[in-house]
Amino acid sequence: MPQPHWPAFEWExxxxxxxxxxxxxxxxxxxSLLTSLVADNITRTQHACFLRARLRCNGRSP
Structure with missing residues (x-):
């Protein structure tokens, strides 16, 4: 049975x-972002905002 060994590795x-x-x-x-925008346009909804942008969408400042 052959012994396991690490394959040759080159940093390049x-x-x-x-x-x-x-x-x-x-x-x-x-x-993914473009697909969500297309889905939003088809369903006539607005996608969820994330992190700081979410606070701005809700009318609050970060």
Whole structure:
């Protein structure tokens, strides 16, 4: 039976994967926000505000 071992690791590969991961996370966030805006327009409702923006939507200052 073969012995388990760690795969070869290159720091350059980690740097490239991190860049692609951040790009995908950013695009996923933008897609989610745009999808919620489309759903709001279709249903004629307003999406929920978050954190400080929520307080401003409710008429209170942070």
């Amino acid at each position: 590969a980690l740097r490239v994967m991190t860049g692609y991961g951040l790009m995908l996370a950013t695009l996923g966030s933008i897609d």
